[in-house]
Each structure stands twice: as C-alpha cells, then as structure tokens.
Amino acid sequence: MSASVWQVPLAEFQSEVAAAQPAPAGVAVACVTAALGLSLLVKVLRITGQRPELLEPALRLIEELRSAADADVAAVHAYIQTRSKHAMLDVPARAAHAVAEASTLCAEASQSVTGLIAADVASAGALLRGAMTAINACLSANWE
Numbered sequence: 129m130s131a132s133v134w135q136v137p138l139a140e141f142q143s144e145v146a147a148a149q150p151a152p153a154g155v156a157v158a159c160v161t162a163a164l165g166l167s168l169l170v171k172v173l174r175i176t177g178q179r180p181e182l183l184e185p186a187l188r189l190i191e192e193l194r195s196a197a198d199a200d201v202a203a204v205h206a207y208i209q210t211r212s213k214h215a216m217l218d219v220p221a222r223a224a225h226a227v228a229e230a231s232t233l234c235a236e237a238s239q240s241v242t243g244l245i246a247a248d249v250a251s252a253g254a255l256l257r258g259a260m261t262a263i264n265a266c267l268s269a270n271w272e
Contacts, residue, residue, distance in 0.1 A: 132198045133160060151204035152197070155220045158262035159197035162223070163190050165255025166230045168248045169237055178240040182233050189230045196223040216270045224263045231256045 133141055133152055141160070145152055166186055173183050196219055203215035234253040241249050 134194055151201045154262050154266040155200040156197045158259040159193045159223050161255055162227045162259035163193040165252040166190050168252040169234055172241055172245055172248050179237050182237055186233050189226050192226040220263050220267045227256055227260045
C-alpha cells in the first residue's frame with residue numbers, strides 16, 4: 129500500500145488487508161477500528177451535547193490512531209528491509225496508549241449518555257476493546 133490507509137477507498141483497504149502481503153495487518157486494522165469506534169463517541173458527543181470537554185481529546189486521539197495506522201504499515205516495510213524490530217514494538221505501544229486513553233473517554237461519556245444513542249457509546253467501547261486485544265496480540269508476537 130503506497131498511500132496512507134486513509135487515502136484509499138474502504139473496499140481497497142479491505143482488499144489490501146486480505147492480500148498476500150505483510151501490510152497492512154493487525155495493528156493498522158486495529159487502529160482503523162479504534163478510530164472508527166472513537167468516531168462513534170464523537171458523534172454521540174456532538175449530537176447530545178453531553179460532556180463537551182471530551183470532544184477535543186477524542187478528536188486528538190483519532191488523529192493519533194490515524195497516524196499510528198500509517199506508521200504501522202511503514203514499520204512492517206522497514207522491518208522487512210532491516211530486520212529491526214524497534215518500530216514493530218514502538219508503533220503498537222503508541223497505538224495501545226491511544227486506545228487506552230480513548231477507552232477512558234468512552235467510559236466517562238457512558239455515565240452521561242442515555243437513551244437509544246447510548247448504544248453507540250457501548251459500540252464504541254466494544255470496538256476499542258477489540259482493537260486493544262488485537263494490538264496486544266501483535267505486540268506479544270513482535271516481542272518473540
């Protein structure tokens with residue numbers, strides 16, 4: 129994938145994930161998933177007007193997750209060329225930190241959001257938990 133994962137159509141990104149090539153893979157997919165989950169939280173915050181102080185940190189974390197997705201693709205390509213695992217450990221750790229912060233925002237928002245739209249906050253939390261599980265699996269494998 130030569131362009132940012134964020135610059136290609138979703139169908140192309142999905143095809144690249146399914147292709148017989150090393151990247152994009154687990155961490156990049158987890159970052160995309162987490163950014164989409166956190167985007168659900170942003171939607172809820174904007175619609176409900178609840179917890180406006182969480183909006184800016186959420187938007188900052190989305191940008192961090194977007195950056196981490198692209199950094200992961202670059203890290204995999206760098207590893208193939210150099211066999212240095214530095215970025216293969218650094219990028220997932222960076223992504224995990226962002227997901228952990230995002231999960232905290234979700235938990236804080238969930239206390240204030242009620243009604244049908246609360247399902248989007250719960251969905252955001254579930255997507256973030258899944259992303260964290262995937263990132264941790266990749267981190268564990270990269271340490272071997």
